[in-house]
Amino acid sequence: MSQQRHARARAAIALLTVVLLATPPLRRTLEASMTLQMLVQLPLLALLGAWLAAALPARLGTALAAWDRGGCSGLLLASVAALPWMLPRALDAAVDLPWVALVKFAGVPLLIGAPFALSWPRMGFVLRGVFCMEAVATCFRLGWLYLVAPQSLCSNYLIDDQRRLGQWLLAIGLALCVALLGKLLAGRFDTRGSGADPPDRP
Amino acid sequence: MSSLLRTLLLDLFIVAAGGATLHAASDGLRAFTTESARRLAIREAPRALPALRLQADDGSFIDLRDYRGRWLLVDFIYTRCQSYCSVLGGDFAQLQDRLAQPLAQGRLHLLSISFDPQHDDPARLVAYRRRFADRGHGWSAARPVDAAELATLTQAFGIKVIADGQGGYVHNASIMLVDPQGRLVDVFDAGAAGVVAGAVQQWLLR
Known part of the structure; x- marks a missing residue:
């Protein structure tokens, strides 16, 4: 099937890109600032995880679906795995300690990007809404924290960098808000759920 | 086992594992920055x-x-x-x-x-x-x-x-x-x- 071959090719590219991102020159570039690490490197790794997930064999996908009703498990795993990366010391440790770097380069694609991508189609209207609101709230919370913290929270990064990241997070939160509002006002929704999760629904 | 029950079980496990990870990563929710972790470690175990x-x-x-x-x-x-x-x-x-x-x-x-x-x-x-x-x-x-x-x-x-x-x-x-x-x-x-x-x-x- 050409669609599957396409997904496999994309997964191969994703895997290669993760390895490339882990090479010293690219690592140094993207970890040179807190803003780049948090807003470029980490999201990129998560996105590549989503590409990897698309190549999952159909049989394994069905088996996983039985443990992921309504996309709950995938969303929960992705959220829980993302939580430690909100701690300033995790951003520091990923730069200073090789084992934390390894956890980042393997964990962010496989525990955040992949489960989220697998579960999103299974998630219903309400869960998606909750996720979107929480994403906006997280951007605002973290952005505000980084903007007002009187001292640099990371030992590897300067306070100006931290403030810039705070501004970016607020801007992203605002953009998400606007996009959601647009979708709510003008978009179309299937409020019955996604249709991809029919098994034992009445 | 229904898929609802399986999902519930798995989710409980994810929450427990995630909580344990966060707990470990922040020294029991006591140190969120590298500097506070350094100070905590020194006070608890003189170096x-x-x-x-x-x-x-x-x-x-x-x-x-x-x-x-x-x-x-x-x-x-x-x-x-x-x-x-x-x-x-x-x-x-x-x-x-x-x-x-x-x-x-x-x-x-x-x-x-x-x-x-x-x-x-x-x-x-x-x-x-x-x-x-x-x-x-x-x-x-x-x-x-x-x-x-x-x-x-x-x-x-x-x-x-x-x-x-x-x-x-x-x-x-x-x-x-x-x-x-x-x-x-x-x-x-x-x-x-x-x-x-x-x-x-x-x-x-x-």
């Missing part, structure tokens, strides 16, 4: 310091171990600094007054170590002390003898120095207490000489 060769501001060569047998307050500086190190320099001058007695008795010593040894030669280190109206007793400044010693030093004390992009440095400025056995036992904020003096008095009484 033995290695042998370190330094050049003192009188030009002589010393070893950090030479100070064993008395308490030592250490801070890290670079003499070109216009911000944090000035706070630290002022702190040490104040501590000379507040802790005059133990300093005079030789039970305590103040040591400023430069992490910019290429620039900070003995003459500049002396000038640094003078800038803060050094009271002339119990305070010396020193620099590591080479790059390897500097690396050992920053590693041992947990000092992080990064370039500020304007020719200077940013570092986790603090005042550290070393006990007579040569172990790093406590860390204090810069700019709070009163707090440091109080805590050191407590340690001396123990």
